[in-house]
Amino acid sequence: MLILVSMDHSIMNKEKQHNIETLFPPCPEEPQESDCCGSGCSPCVFDIYRSQLLEWEKQCSDILSNAGCYSKTADIETKGPLISPIKFSPFQVLSVQQYTHNTFLYLFQAVRASSEPDQKSAVTEYKHVKRPLGISVGQHLVMRFSSDGNPNTVSTRAYTPISDLKSSNMGQFEVLIKLYENGKMSKYLKDMKKNDIVEWRGPCGNFTYIPNSYRHVLMLCAGTGIAPMYPIAKSITENDLDDTFVHMLFACRRFEDILLRNELQKLSLYWNFTAEIFLSQLESTTESQAHYGECVRKGRIDKGVVNERLAGKTLQQVFILICGTRSFNKDMINYVKQVGIPDNNIHLF
Numbered sequence: 001m002l003i004l005v006s007m008d009h010s011i012m013n014k015e016k017q018h019n020i021e022t023l024f025p026p027c028p029e030e031p032q033e034s035d036c037c038g039s040g041c042s043p044c045v046f047d048i049y050r051s052q053l054l055e056w057e058k059q060c061s062d063i064l065s066n067a068g069c070y071s072k073t074a075d076i077e078t079k080g081p082l083i084s085p086i087k088f089s090p091f092q093v094l095s096v097q098q099y100t101h102n103t104f105l106y107l108f109q110a111v112r113a114s115s116e117p118d119q120k121s122a123v124t125e126y127k128h129v130k131r132p133l134g135i136s137v138g139q140h141l142v143m144r145f146s147s148d149g150n151p152n153t154v155s156t157r158a159y160t161p162i163s164d165l166k167s168s169n170m171g172q173f174e175v176l177i178k179l180y181e182n183g184k185m186s187k188y189l190k191d192m193k194k195n196d197i198v199e200w201r202g203p204c205g206n207f208t209y210i211p212n213s214y215r216h217v218l219m220l221c222a223g224t225g226i227a228p229m230y231p232i233a234k235s236i237t238e239n240d241l242d243d244t245f246v247h248m249l250f251a252c253r254r255f256e257d258i259l260l261r262n263e264l265q266k267l268s269l270y271w272n273f274t275a276e277i278f279l280s281q282l283e284s285t286t287e288s289q290a291h292y293g294e295c296v297r298k299g300r301i302d303k304g305v306v307n308e309r310l311a312g313k314t315l316q317q318v319f320i321l322i323c324g325t326r327s328f329n330k331d332m333i334n335y336v337k338q339v340g341i342p343d344n345n346i347h348l349f
Contacts, residue, residue, distance in 0.1 A: 100259065139203035140205050234267060
């Protein structure tokens, strides 16, 4: 009888252990050498894997130490993430829209292979997967491609999604990309069409925003540098519990180069958002080209402009976000530091 009881306890312990293990989050998949493109991505897939593994081990340890607090029906995703910071995953192009003369808006949908490639056509069938992507505002994704199918000639580029949470929860994201005449990636993107399969990994980036942590957020951006700014500003203004003031200084060349123009106007309807657009190649003040309520200025964002926008503010309560060209970023960082903004209050995308 004692033996039977011992055996019953053994079975029960195994069942309990099994039930607990089902609560574990998916273990991060270790990348292969071929997953590293060797082009100096920051962060590298191996750096991300090491940090993910440490976090996974901590989560498992917490679950084991608090096993009694978890139920069998805990809402834990066991199917694996749709997108990973260390592994490239397939996404299908849903649409390509020309935004300005040299920028395009790309919409991607998460997919999974639904069948093996047909031996005759060598075509893989994909199905849409509509689950949350888990991308936070300010994070970026990395796209890769090989122009000739050779893994040794792979190129990667990082882009920041501008889509909202609703799209992300459906496994979709949008990126706004500027194409360059002689760019290798630009040629690939220019030829991209609906239903093409593209590989992405992410999200990457260490940006975090906590509502009401600062009184003011000053955004300094140029060109496609508006990409990370827009979703951040949108998340702040749409949060009724966030009383942070957001002021954007956006540098462009001409009226036709202004990106997300209609979106900025919609944000300007909120009480805590204002935007100023600086056009460096504006030959004359043509107010007829400015939309109603739009603040357009001739010139560049220089030291005087930055000083004026920060005048009278408690610098410890100002958070600076910067994104643009290398020279633009360098100038903006110098300007805000000269005013006295602490290093911890500056984030460069």
